[in-house]
Amino acid sequence: MATERPHLAVIGAGPAGVAASLAAAAHGVRVTLIDSAAGAGGQFYRRPSEGLGARRPEALHHRWRTWRRLEDALAARVEAGTIRHLADHHVWCVVPAVPEAPPDTASPPARPGSVGFVVHALLGPLQEEPVTVRADAVLLATGGYEKVLPFPGWTLPGVVTAGGAQAMLKGGLVVPGQRAVVAGTGPLLLPVATGLAAAGVEVAALVESAEPKALLRRPVALAAQPGKVAEGVRYGAQLLRHQVKLLPRHTVVAAHGEERLDAVTVAALDTHGRVGPGTERRVPCDTLAVGHGMLAHIDLAESLGCRIDGLNVAVDEEQRTDVPGVWAAGETTGIGGAALSLAEGHIAGRSAAARLTGTRPDPRAWARAARSRRRAREFFAALDTVYAPPAHWTQQVTDDTVVCRCEEVTAGAVRNAVDELGAGDVRTVKLLTRAGMGWCQGRMCEPAVAGLAGCEQTPTRRLLARPVPLGVLARAGDPDDD
Structure with missing residues (x-):
């Protein structure tokens, strides 16, 4: 039976x-933290490389002191050898x-809760x-990515x-x-614009x-997160200071330009999410930063x-999935911001340990x-009811608009495929048009395809989480070291 500490x-x-790694390491577990970025922090705490010589990187962030504490604790654990950061x-x-012992050898589990997994990565x-x-x-703790309609x-x-x-x-x-329009929906637009x-x-x-303003009709959720309310007020003050015009209940209906963007057309939306006739206006700009929430x-x-609940990983109160030995935390279980991710990571790390x-x-x-998690979840549930793409956004998508950029499939x-060939779901549309068969495997275009097809976006089970060279796949079954 193994005597070394269990490995997460x-x-x-x-x-x-990071929160999960620190919690697990503090309770007797050996941790390997694996990430695709050059440094820890994710998108929320993304920082410039040291070679750029940024004198005040904290100016681009809020809750910087929280991150510095996490960063210092991670560095200490890495130096002590209880966390390995890849x-x-x-x-x-x-x-x-695959069990290393022969099938006919009676061998009890090495430790409580031990299942055993192999993580394959590319360096x-x-x-x-x-x-x-x-x-x-x-x-x-794989986070989320942007939803773009x-x-x-738009190309x-x-x-x-x-x-x-x-x-x-x-x-x-x-x-x-030099001159930008920030558009779409969701709280991310505020820090981007400011x-x-x-x-x-x-x-x-x-x-x-x-x-x-619809958030004001949810006083219970707002009262539970006074810090978030103050944060929103600060963003509003910054918009005023920089004279940024806020256009609520508006949307971008078209981007214009020959070789690159030179203007966008925005229009007002009625209470049903339809563009109001005669409300269009053209705004000159060389940049459009657009997003419609996160997935x-x-x-x-x-x-x-x-098990997937909607489009999120389903977990219990300990952040355990229904697969033994697998926990999940952060945006992968539902979009909810950094504070919720920290709370979930802490719970998941302690539970795993x-x-x-x-x-x-x-x-x-x-x-x-658990209390922090509950309050954050309630607040972001309220946000989800307010920040949603226009209900009739597909009406503004012309037939010649490219939907799947990888395969150049148009709306x-x-x-x-839906009207003439009888497609009733995203998979059938994919088979008939190749939408979603390109490099991203539909990760970017699936929400748009589902919307245009008039069906719900459902999880798509993919064997590989990213493109992999054939040579790597051929060697994947070879014996290797940890």
């Missing part, structure tokens, strides 16, 4: 992954480990060097995602243009399809067979984290 593989080094490692698959910017990590249990002109150079614009600013200290304005970009307008990264969870070591977590610390082709 944590995939994702954002707020949830940066620039791109996980493409997680599979149950480096070219993602060609295979790396494997063997662990007793796995914790998925198409409109005429023009100069049109970027809201998160992409923020990543350029946080990670590269560069701005995507961040660009503070960096010297003229933000012509913040175009929000929802009505933020959870669930590929690894799906490939492991974890307790299960692997056969101990019980401190009930007081557990209760505090007209999708509509034809």
Whole structure:
């Protein structure tokens, strides 16, 4: 029977992954923290590389002191050898480990809660060097990605995602243009617009399809998160200071330009989410940062067979999935911001440690984290009811608008597959049009295809979480070291 400490593989080094790693390591578990970025922090705490010489990286963030505490604690654990941080490692698959003992050998589990998994990753910017990590249990903290809906002109150079614009600013200290429009829906638009304005970009307008004042009709959720309310007030003050025009219940209906973006057309929305006739106006700009909320990264969870609730990984009160030995925390279980991710990561790390070591977590610390999780979930549930794409956004998508950029499939082709060929779900549309068969495997275009097809977006089980060279796949079954 093994005598070394149990081993937990944590995939994702954002707020949830770091919090989970620290909690597990503090309770007797050996942790390997695996992440595709060069440094920990995820998108929320993305920082410029040291070579850029940023003198005040904290100016691009809020809750910076919280992150510095997490960063210092992680560095101390790495130095002590209780956490191994594998940066620039791109996980493409997680599979149950094959027992090393012969089938006819009676061998009890090595430790309580031990199941055994092999994490397959690719190392480096070219993602060609295979790396494997063997662990007793796995914790998925894979975060989320942006939901972007198409409109005429959205493929023009100069049109970027809201998160992409923020990543350029946080990670590269560069701005995507000189005059920008920030559009779509969701709380992410506020830090993007204020961040660009503070960096010297003229933000012509913040175009929000929802009505933020509707949050006032949810006083219970607001009262439970006074910090978030104060945060929103600060963003509002910054918009006023930088003279950013806020256009609630408006949407971008088209982007214009020949070789690159030079203007967008925005229009007002009625109470049913339809564009009001005669409300269109043209706004000159060289950048459009657009986003319509977030979706959870669930590929690894799906490939492991974890139950999916809607489009999120389903977990219990301990952040356990229904697959033994697999936990999940953060945006992968539902979009909810950094504070919720920290609470979920803390709970998941403690739970994994307790299960692997056969101990019980401190009930007081557990209760505090559970209380923070509950309040954050209630607040973001309220946000979800307010911030939603316009109900009739598909009416603005012309037939010649490209929907699937990888395969260059247009909205007209999708509509034809539904109206003329009888497609009734995303999978059938994919088979008939190739929408979703490209490099991203439908991760970006699925919401648009589902909307145009008039069906619900459902989870798509993918064997691989990212493209993998054939040579790596051929060697995946070879014996290797941890």
